Amino acid sequence: MLIYSNWKIIFVFSICLLSIIFVIPNFYGKSEITSFPAFFPKNQFNLGLDLQGGSHLLLEVDVNSVIKEKSNDIVDDVRVSLRQEKIKYKNLGSKGIGATVTIREKEELNEAIKILRKKLDKEINIEKAEDLKLNFTFSEQKILELNNRTVEQSIEVIRKRVDETGTREPNIQKQGDDRIVVQLPGLKDPERVKSLIGRTAKLNFHLLDPTTVELAKQRGKLPPGTYKVANADPTAYEKEFIVKKRVLLSGDRLKDAAATVEPQSGRYVVAFEFDNRGAKKFAKITTENTFQRLAILLDNSVISAPQIKEPITGGQGNISGNFSPEAANDLAVLLRAGSLPAPIKILEERTVGPSLGLDSIESGKKALIVGLLLVILFMFLKYSLFGIFANIAIIFNLFLIVSTLSLIEGTLTMPGIAGIVLTVGMAVDANVLVFERIKEELLSGRSPINSIDLGYKQAFKTILDANITTLIAALLLFNFGSGPVKGFAVTLSIGIISSMFTALMLTKLLVILWVKKIKPERIHL
Amino acid sequence: MKPILNISQNFNFNFFSIRNISFVFSIILILLSIVFVLKKNLNFGIDFIGGIMIDAKFTSPPDLDILRADINNLSLGNYEIQEFGSPDNILIKIEKQPGDESKQLEAIKKVKEILPENVDYRRIEYVGPKVGKELKVMGFKAVFFSLLAMFIYIWFRFDGWQFGLGAVIAVIHDVITTVGFFAITQIEFNLASIAAILTIAGYSINDTVVVFDRIRENITKVNDLSFIKLLNKSINETLSRTIMTSLTTLIALMALIVLGGQVISGFIIAMIWGVLIGTYSSIFIAASLISLLGYKSKNNK
Numbered sequence: 001m002l003i004y005s006n007w008k009i010i011f012v013f014s015i016c017l018l019s020i021i022f023v024i025p026n027f028y029g030k031s032e033i034t035s036f037p038a039f040f041p042k043n044q045f046n047l048g049l050d051l052q053g054g055s056h057l058l059l060e061v062d063v064n065s066v067i068k069e070k071s072n073d074i075v076d077d078v079r080v081s082l083r084q085e086k087i088k089y090k091n092l093g094s095k096g097i098g099a100t101v102t103i104r105e106k107e108e109l110n111e112a113i114k115i116l117r118k119k120l121d122k123e124i125n126i127e128k129a130e131d132l133k134l135n136f137t138f139s140e141q142k143i144l145e146l147n148n149r150t151v152e153q154s155i156e157v158i159r160k161r162v163d164e165t166g167t168r169e170p171n172i173q174k175q176g177d178d179r180i181v182v183q184l185p186g187l188k189d190p191e192r193v194k195s196l197i198g199r200t201a202k203l204n205f206h207l208l209d210p211t212t213v214e215l216a217k218q219r220g221k222l223p224p225g226t227y228k229v230a231n232a233d234p235t236a237y238e239k240e241f242i243v244k245k246r247v248l249l250s251g252d253r254l255k256d257a258a259a260t261v262e263p264q265s266g267r268y269v270v271a272f273e274f275d276n277r278g279a280k281k282f283a284k285i286t287t288e289n290t291f292q293r294l295a296i297l298l299d300n301s302v303i304s305a306p307q308i309k310e311p312i313t314g315g316q317g318n319i320s321g322n323f324s325p326e327a328a329n330d331l332a333v334l335l336r337a338g339s340l341p342a343p344i345k346i347l348e349e350r351t352v353g354p355s356l357g358l359d360s361i362e363s364g365k366k367a368l369i370v371g372l373l374l375v376i377l378f379m380f381l382k383y384s385l386f387g388i389f390a391n392i393a394i395i396f397n398l399f400l401i402v403s404t405l406s407l408i409e410g411t412l413t414m415p416g417i418a419g420i421v422l423t424v425g426m427a428v429d430a431n432v433l434v435f436e437r438i439k440e441e442l443l444s445g446r447s448p449i450n451s452i453d454l455g456y457k458q459a460f461k462t463i464l465d466a467n468i469t470t471l472i473a474a475l476l477l478f479n480f481g482s483g484p485v486k487g488f489a490v491t492l493s494i495g496i497i498s499s500m501f502t503a504l505m506l507t508k509l510l511v512i513l514w515v516k517k518i519k520p521e522r523i524h525l
Numbered sequence: 526m527k528p529i530l531n532i533s534q535n536f537n538f539n540f541f542s543i544r545n546i547s548f549v550f551s552i553i554l555i556l557l558s559i560v561f562v563l564k565k566n567l568n569f570g571i572d573f574i575g576g577i578m579i580d581a582k583f584t585s586p587p588d589l590d591i592l593r594a595d596i597n598n599l600s601l602g603n604y605e606i607q608e609f610g611s612p613d614n615i616l617i618k619i620e621k622q623p624g625d626e627s628k629q630l631e632a633i634k635k636v637k638e639i640l641p642e643n644v645d646y647r648r649i650e651y652v653g654p655k656v657g658k659e660l661k662v663m664g665f666k667a668v669f670f671s672l673l674a675m676f677i678y679i680w681f682r683f684d685g686w687q688f689g690l691g692a693v694i695a696v697i698h699d700v701i702t703t704v705g706f707f708a709i710t711q712i713e714f715n716l717a718s719i720a721a722i723l724t725i726a727g728y729s730i731n732d733t734v735v736v737f738d739r740i741r742e743n744i745t746k747v748n749d750l751s752f753i754k755l756l757n758k759s760i761n762e763t764l765s766r767t768i769m770t771s772l773t774t775l776i777a778l779m780a781l782i783v784l785g786g787q788v789i790s791g792f793i794i795a796m797i798w799g800v801l802i803g804t805y806s807s808i809f810i811a812a813s814l815i816s817l818l819g820y821k822s823k824n825n826k
Contacts, residue, residue, distance in 0.1 A: 346653075352647070382530045421785070469730040485719070488724075
């Protein structure tokens with residue numbers, strides 16, 4: 001019958017009390033919370049980017065480019081090794097992943113394999129194919145390892161670059177095999193961050209070939225070992241340069257970089273400093289090639305091509321392109337953070353301005369309060385006293401949703417708020433089911449106590465089945481959704497579960513306590 | 526204390542006498558939905574087809590014709606300009622630019638350049654075609670698997686595939702007509718729309734399960750009724766609850782549509798439709814389907 005053991009009463013009230021306590025930290029700022037006593041919960045829910053404003057970026061790392069680079073390395077290694085051993089070969093090349101070569105003389109084949117096996121990385125497979133052809137392939141494990149490393153390095157570099165912009169609490173995570181999610185709350189200038197994140201920023205030092213572009217044009221061909229590179233500044237007088245292919249020194253060896261103003265000219269330049277090894281190499285280059293022109297390439301366009309006036313032994317130098325203050329600063333940031341191991345693409349971008357976020361919070365609050373009051377009023381009009389019991393459940397349901405969200409430090413989004421408001425409307429369902437059932441039992445002539453007892457018993461199975469099917473939809477939504485939609489699935493799922501608790505435990509307890517105290521002869525429902 | 530609002534408890538409608546009418550009505554709704562989806566197509570948001578969306582708030586309502594001409598001059602392909610909530614809030618949608626991602630960022634920059642300095646950019650979104658395709662597949666999968674999971678759960682709990690299939694057909698009916706609703710109203714179909722569809726599916730199945738649950742109970746309890754009458758009795762007995770829950774849910778949705786802001790309004794309008802159609806299908810379609818599918822109970826005279 002209607003028995004509620006004492007421990008059960010304590011359990012229900014403690015849950016309700018806890019739900020209130022866990023809501024409290026959300027009213028305080030992050031710094032105020034640290035001064036709370038140790039036993040007090042400090043978990044808060046987070047505001048989604050759609051509520052606090054900010055940028056969400058989905059990036060794809062071109063991991064294949066690293067494999068391609070490695071494949072080109074194989075080609076180079078094979079060429080050098082076979083030439084050294086004077087083994088004749090043909091058709092050496094790479095088609096994206098891996099490489100192939102054909103040995104000319106049959107007698108030299110085994111010798112070639114032996115040498116190459118020694119030279120090449122262990123993870124590269126050497127396979128004999130038809131007609132003295134050798135295939136060089138990567139093991140799947142190697143490819144996977146390379147991909148993982150590339151993505152992880154990219155995340156590192158992106159994190160450094162984002163940190164340089166002073167973004168608070170960025171969230172940068174790997175997603176799937178080759179993707180990175182970057183979440184930047186409260187961003188002021190998303191365009192700048194995007195341009196910073198998206199650039200590979202490979203800095204290379206080459207020598208400029210003395211041949212001018214005009215001369216090469218007259219001759220109809222470029223000098224051997226050189227290639228044409230565009231000027232990064234399309235408005236400059238020199239549109240293109242002929243650059244020697246060999247990379248003398250790369251940005252990996254940089255220790256520091258900063259944007260400064262050159263005192264003589266008042267122009268913005270980027271001052272850089274090499275690490276020890278880089279400095280030694282730079283000294284050697286500048287000593288051997290004094291009076292030649294150095295080409296500084298960033299992502300394959302020339303940003304500066306100064307003449308080496310004297311050997312630079314201190315490992316320090318300036319890049320003086322035609323920089324605006326911002327451009328000089330950005331370049332310094334990029335050089336400090338290092339280059340990305342592979343190019344990245346921005347697949348998806350969602351930026352919400354701070355004003356919309358504030359408006360959304362405001363309208364969400366209003367909708368919640370009005371929705372709540374209307375439902376409460378309606379329940380009272382329909383069920384009078386029992387409506388009040390149900391309304392207490394609605395309010396605690398709200399506390400439970402917010403406290404659970406805080407406990408798991410979940411993210412509240414605008415659709416998430418909609419989910420909460422919707423839950424207010426839907427959460428009364430369990431109580432409605434019970435009340436309607438009690439009413440039916442009363443109409444069939446049962447006593448109030450009997451009717452209440454039967455009402456809860458009969459409605460329980462219905463409530464369970466009905467809510468589990470709804471929960472199935474909510475959980476699949478969570479699995480599918482991204483960002484804001486996921487927030488909706490979270491609040492809806494929590495709401496469904498907590499509404500079952502409040503209806504079947506809390507309201508029931510209130511009803512029982514009331515029945516025991518009043519011992520009503522008639523119930524009006 | 527007596528309740529102030531007192532909806533009558535003893536409903537006794539004969540839903541089965543109008544069964545044919547409701548079936549015809551539903552079939553017409555479904556056909557209409559399909560025709561509209563095929564003819565008018567869904568107004569896909571950039572979530573699914575890729576492209577650029579800029580939501581900008583002006584200090585005073587801009588002249589849309591001038592804005593259109595300005596954007597036209599940029600020759601960025603297909604574009605769409607509309608008011609969003611208020612005359613000073615403008616939504617600009619531009620199709621995906623040919624070329625790689627940097628072209629998209631360039632296009633956003635170009636649009637920003639022609640808009641006044643003091644415009645407040647509320648939202649800027651860009652979705653690449655690759656992601657769009659993935660989201661489409663994921664959305665379809667989510668709807669499909671949730672229907673499958675519901676079917677299996679109800680089948681097991683109710684000891685008869687007719688219950689599972691009946692409930693799922695009723696939900697599919699709701700899903701198709703909701704998609705049709707998006708096609709007819711041309712409300713943007715985006716990620717939130719998938720969320721709406723799944724929530725509607727969850728809501729509708731919830732309603733249906735309550736009715737089915739009563740049918741299951743009555744099968745074991747009531748012996749002197751034909752199966753049709755038993756179904757009818759079950760619907761009537763649960764009717765006041767069905768109406769009550771729909772009403773409270775609609776109240777909450779009304780609060781959201783009036784006060785919740787423009788960003789989620791499409792989602793909420795779809796939800797309102799979904800609650801109405803879900804309630805309708807639970808009352809008029811789901812139970813009828815069980816008998817139509819040939820469920821035989823021991824008192825099926």
